Amino acid sequence: MKHLYSLVFLLFALTSSNLIMAQIIPNVTYTNDNTMTCSGTASAAPTGGAGGYTYMWSQGSTSSSISGLCAGSYFVIIQDSNQDSVSFNFTITNPCSNLTVNLSTTDCTPGNCDGTVQMTVTGGSAPYTYNWSNGAGATVQNQTNICAGTYSVICTDMNGCTTTANTTVNDPCTNFNGTFSSTPASSPAICDGSISFTPINGTAPYTYVWNIATTTQTNFNLCAGNYTVVCTDSNGCTITATGTIIDSLSTPTPISVNLTTTDDLTNNCSGSASVAPTGGSGVYSIEWSTGATTSSISNLCAGIYSVLTWSTSYPDSTTVSFVIADSSSTYNNNPYPNGTINDTLYTDLVTNCIIDYNTIDSASLYQAVYSSSSQSLYVTWAVYSPTDTVYISDTLALIGNPGYYSLTISVYCPNKSINDFFKIESVIYFDGSSVWTSTLGLDEQDLLDHVTIYPNPFNNSISVDNKDGVIQSVRLVDLNGRVISEMNQINSGLIELNQLESVSNGTYLLILSGENSYKTYKVIK
Known part of the structure; x- marks a missing residue:
């Protein structure tokens, strides 16, 4: 028993x-x-x-x-x-996730409204309806005999799913323009100046007819004054422009522009831009890469643009390029700055499309260091994908009072579609001699939302800045929930999770817990 x-x-x-x-x-x-x-x-x-x-x-x-x-x-x-x-x-998922529209265009012949836009719809459920931006809103699938311009269409399927596509029809004469270059006359009494006209966006060869009965591109031994040229390209496109030779005793300030932009926050071509020229002499002329000649333009889709500004009474000009970003790819963790630092990158990493914009799933400010001697902010941005991380370094000017600053970078890949233009936004605190990349004096949840974690990707260790003392425990887990490393009873200061050499490469979750809140960050090895 x-x-x-x-x-x-x-x-x-x-x-x-x-x-x-x-x-x-x-x-x-x-x-x-x-x-x-x-x-x-x-x-x-x-x-x-x-x-x-x-x-x-x-x-x-x-x-x-x-x-x-x-x-x-x-x-x-x-x-x-x-x-x-x-x-x-x-x-x-939702029933609209696979509805896409592709547009192919045929440009206008010079000076004519004979362009076309052909549409191909995939996904969704037929029948489809169409609403074009041109005229009163054309509802046919394809557009024919249209003038040069930007066109937008909303395609709707039988389930009410919608998608928007944009394209541009060009006319070889629309953007035909040019700039003057000149050398001043020694004085009002000496005729030793010169003037030349350089065509832009036309098709060679060109012909020139000046108001001084010459047909050359450049003219010499001229007095100070205004000179008009009629330039014609091989397509028959014609432009009439007037430039000026001044005397060296009255040279004005070089021209410059103040550019302001608004991003496409609704993903519906709602971006805008405006310029306010200064310097130069006489009346300003403005031409945008869209063909507009006003000081402000609107209805801009995400993309790269430029604006050329010159003064009619002095042969000086300047061109400024800028990016309109879309809201779907704007990373924003900056609720209340008292200053803004904006920048647009033009590096090989983005112009040669080393970044794979098809797989980007996050981006952040990796590092920011301030040099008081040069009054420059040296920043490194990190753009993450499931398999790789691209680091982009840039130098920004930081001259101002202590306080919070919004730090914004526009990144683009010109070989991709318009949806690949995006901005990364972060926040720094400038105390007058150094910068902090986490905000101060906030409640627990805000502090956990602005913690500095580095390096990311990590190798042997992960460091977390706990200078505010808000973090009470740290846990590193894999995507299956298995705890890799953890620390409890943490004091303020620098937290380090060490001995991570044996951790396999991949994506992990770093869980930072306060007294009543927690925040999860993605880290990569």
């Missing part, structure tokens, strides 16, 4: 051990965004493990169910009372 009791006790112990060590089964169910109004939902009903479950969803919720989900990728980490955890990844 004694042996029988022992056997029963052993079986009970083994059964209890198996129950305790049972793996957590997430049992996550979800519904797609079928109404196209972020109506997706997800719910977790885990079994196994030790019970007492807690939840951490990728959008920040800690309840067992979430709602209001738009189309996209999500995950949930479920943890039981024994600190064991499991991760579940899922994707919310």
Whole structure:
């Protein structure tokens, strides 16, 4: 009988051990965004493990169910009372996700309105309707006999799904222009000046007819005064322009422009730009890369643009290039700066498309160092993809009072489509001699949202700046929820997770916990 009791006790112990060590089964169910109004939902009903479950969803919720989900990728980490955890990844879709429109154009012949736009629709559900921006809103699929200009179309399928596409029809004469260059006359009484006209955006060869009865591109031995030329290219496009030779005793200030821009925040070609020229002499002439000649332009889609400005009474000009970004790729963690530093990159990394814009999933300010001697801010931006990280270094001027500053960089790849123009925004605090890349004096959640983590990608260690003392524990987990490294009972100062040499390459989650809040950051090795 004694042996029988022992056997029963052993079986009970083994059964209890198996129950305790049972793996957590997430049992996550979800519904797609079928109404196209972020109506997706997800719910977790885990079994196994030790019970007492807690939840951490990728959008920040800690309840067992979430709602209001738009189309996209999500995950949930479920943890039981024994600190064991499991991760579940899922994707919310909607019926509009595969509706696309491709436009192909035929440019106008010189001076004529005979351009075309052909549309190809893929995905969605036929029949489709079309609403073009030209005229009163043409509703046919293809456009014919149209003038040069920018055209936008909204395509709608039978489910109410919409997509917008934009294209430009060119006329070889539309952007035909030119600039003057000259040398001043020695004085009003000496005729030793020269003037030359350089065509822009035309097709060689060119002919020139000046108001002084000459037909050469450059004229010499001229007095101070105004000179008019009629320039014609091989397509028959003609431009009439007037330049000036001044005397060296009255040279004005070189021309410059103040440029202001607004991004395409609605992804509906809502961008704008304006210039305010200074310097030069006489009346200003302005020409944008779109062909407009006014001081302000609107209805700009995301893309690269330029503006040429010159003064009619003095042969001086300047060209400024700029980027209009779209809101879908604007990274913004800057709620309240008292200053703004904007910059646009023109480096080989972006112009040669070393960055793979098809796989970008995040971007951030990696490092910012201030030099008081040169009054320059040396910044490094990090652009992340699932397999690689590209670092972009740049130098910005920082001359101002202590305070918070919005730091913005525009990045683009000219070989890609308009949706590949984006901005990265961050925030720095300038104390007059150095910069901080995390804000000060905020509540716990704001402080956790602005923590500095480096390096990222990491190799042997990860450092976290806890100078505000808001972080009480740090946990590094993989995407399956397995804890790789953790620290508790943390004091203010620099936190270091060391001995990470053996961690495999991949993407991980760094969970920073305060007293009442937490923040999850993605880190890469």
